[in-house]
Amino acid sequence: MTFVPASRSTVATDLDSQTLRVIRAIADRGSITAAAASLGYSQPAISQSIKRLEDKLGMPVLTRVARGVELTEAGEVLARHAATVLRAIDSAADELADLAGLRSGLVRIAAFPSASSTVVPRLLGDITGRHPGVRFSYLEAEPPEAVQAVRDHAADIALTFSYPGDPDDPHRASASGLVTLPLWREQMLLVVPDAPGLGDGAIELASLADSGWIAGCPRCRGHLVELCEASGFTPALGYETDNVQAVLAMVAAGLGVALMPSLALATTPLPAGVTTRPPTAADYRTVHLVTAQGSAAVPAIGATIAAIQSLDAAAWGLETQSR
Amino acid sequence: MTFVPASRSTVATDLDSQTLRVIRAIADRGSITAAAASLGYSQPAISQSIKRLEDKLGMPVLTRVARGVELTEAGEVLARHAATVLRAIDSAADELADLAGLRSGLVRIAAFPSASSTVVPRLLGDITGRHPGVRFSYLEAEPPEAVQAVRDHAADIALTFSYPGDPDDPHRASASGLVTLPLWREQMLLVVPDAPGLGDGAIELASLADSGWIAGCPRCRGHLVELCEASGFTPALGYETDNVQAVLAMVAAGLGVALMPSLALATTPLPAGVTTRPPTAADYRTVHLVTAQGSAAVPAIGATIAAIQSLDAAAWGLETQSR
């Protein structure tokens, strides 16, 4: 028999981190038995693991020595690089732990305009107060665009609203892996001039059949028309504007009346001579949360969704949905 | 049902490099299918691998998107660190390949003095000529110490000699995981003054019974005494020295005769008036290679052993062992 130098063609296509961990433990402890103990394995497990490694490499990694074991040059190489590998893995694990522990993470929110000055600031305040590492980006967008942003992965969470029977109801568009959660019922209020004989109760919608109407966003206008027609008249739409302040000013100026969601009215003081009343047949729209299927499993996003659900929204006239 | 933020207590105790490789492939290719193809796996293999990872982390790593897949923040974290990990693993693999390819590696050799100026320099020249990356360290030591060096892992290869029936024959001491390989038979020569009536053939040992004898190392002396006693006389040991030049000078000065191995005589010219002759009953000692069990699997060491075995040693009067 003659000794022939080992010469494998391919060397170590896959060094897995488990093996490196073992090498490192052996390098540190100086014996297989001690390494096994420190890693929580039995001694043969480590022994076999090293054997597999040596078979794969085609060269020894350890030399069996009196009181334990000693690394060969190949073993030293592995131990040296193992430090780098394990350090990188640990720091990855740390970053993941930060994400899981809400010490980092970005949540991209899209919401309709009247939420921008009400629920959204409160929400962001709540979360950054509790989890300073979580960061947000915010996009103001009407429901159709907000939902599209989620669909395009440009946003993680969209806050939207829908009117009853709305064909654009996000509930219906939940096809492409989107999830919709009803959040609140938002009361619609009539905005009218404060006439002396108005009383303080609800107003019959039909009593405003002869008034001029100031309409808001396209979908809002659609809803208004539908509602009025259900009451037997077609509203005379004189002005259209998204601007809440403008609507109120127009009502104050006697240019007409309006139907507005309570959120839109929450942050602007009513001008003198203008008041709000519910219609006799109470009218509501619904605020929804739309998110991609599975997004809630991302810790920061899940936490944000939970925080939205537990927001105390009554102050803005929002009623939590019974579901 | 209410969404609850994901919050695992322990995160990712073990991220194995296989998973990181997968993440990296997905990050690069943008789809699971493409990643699978590039890694040589089936599509479901990667799909399941990601699922396992996500279950372990407790958060998604990918979002399923129209034409393929997209990394989440967690995925980005992993992809980023995966680069570091895989780079380290690759460079470890490179270094191992260097060891396997004899482009690096250290071989520690211990050998007896007369090898130092004969076979060892030739050997080192041969190997560094063919494999410039392989480095050597050399320790000159008498057989017992050389073997001890191997046993202590202070040397990888020992060259030793033994006399027939030698109680210290390394063959016998092969207990502690050492391996002994007979290499050459080395002829023992009588070193005598060049007397006129000497002839040119072998010399009967008994004819030197009355000469003074110059002895070498302790084991050589032991062998000499044994050999002479087998010839019916006890040699008169006048001088003892390890120094070949000294022995030759003493013989030249007429102080006695000596029995020396051919290697020791190979590199020193004989002084005038001194000649060498084999004893009538040819006498040999054996040169061995001693190495630790399994050392030969270390590429550089295995290559060195092979090179020793294929050394053309006839020039020094060494005969390759029949085995």
Added chain:
DNA sequence: CCCTGACATAAGAGATGGTTATGCTTACGT
């Protein structure tokens, strides 16, 4: 509106990697 491309799921097979039990070798203490 069907067809294609891409991911998920299911079920089964084989490799992987672990455990316990046991043997062997070597060092150490008396």
Added chain:
DNA sequence: ACGTAAGCATAACCATCTCTTATGTCAGGG
């Protein structure tokens, strides 16, 4: 010098992991 203890290797067995093939589902494009 011998018995004992410490440490590695091996065997046999077993659970789990992970890959494969086959199939289902969903969204986008001609």
